[in-house]
Amino acid sequence: AMVTTSILFIAQVNRAWGWPKPAVILLGVCLLSLDAAFATSNLTKLHDGGWLPLTIAGIVIFVMVSWRRGLESVVAQQVRFTEPLDGFVARKERASDGVSPRTAIFLSRAGAMTPVALSRMADVMKIRFNRAVVVSVWIVARPRVSPEERVRVTLLDGTFVQVDLRFGYMQQIDVPSVLGPALSARGIDPDEAIYVIGHERIIPPDEIFRLRDVVAHVFAFLARNAERSVDRFGLPRARTMEIGYPVKL
DSSP states (O other): OHHHHHHHHHHHIIIIIOOOHHHHHHHHHHHHHHHHHHHHHTGGGGGGTTHHHHHHHHHHHHHHHHHHHHHHHHHHHHHHHSOBHHHHHHOSOOOOSEEEEEEEEEEESSTTBOOHHHHHHHHTSOEEEEEEEEEEEEEESSSOOOHHHHEEEEEOSSSEEEEEEEEETTSOOOHHHHHHHHHHTTTOOTTTOEEEEEEEEEEOOSSOOSHHHHHHHHHHHHHHHSOOHHHHTTOOGGGEEEEEEEEEO
């Protein structure tokens, strides 16, 4: 714990405080030399039970890394198999069998790319909406984001709106309450809009040959038991529709 704390402190000094590199290196050598002496003196306790907390910590870290790598793979697949949102908006040949008079809010993991749920509804189901809002939720590397920085709205054309929402990692994510005022300011009734979210069905490799395959299986298990987006983002259940699709890792 002491070594970890020192490493994090040195990283903070280097990144946020703007100390010169030689001073940061000197500080790191002094702190880590002292911490290493205490750490090595405790290595004799490993065979007396010290291995247990280290094993538990290793498992927790592996699970966290597996979740992060899995999400990165899902986003990479979405970027690979969908088109940029501005290209989707610019396509004039989006044929449709009907136009819904309601506004649809699509949640996107891939930022500037078209949400899979939106492309499926337009290309497969031939359905489009009077207004479409594409929302990306970002968790930033600080505890809280001020209300002034939380919402960024980009008008793509007369029917498409792109919204970026930013939350701190200690803030509760309530998309409707944050998104509502921004939509109302642009003539969209948030209480009449429906939410359309994608639900990925993770398909891990059939056989395990590499560590990456193990990570994929762990992520698939975590994804099956993860909190649903409708609950995590505080979406209204009566006005939320999920579109499932497979993602093979």
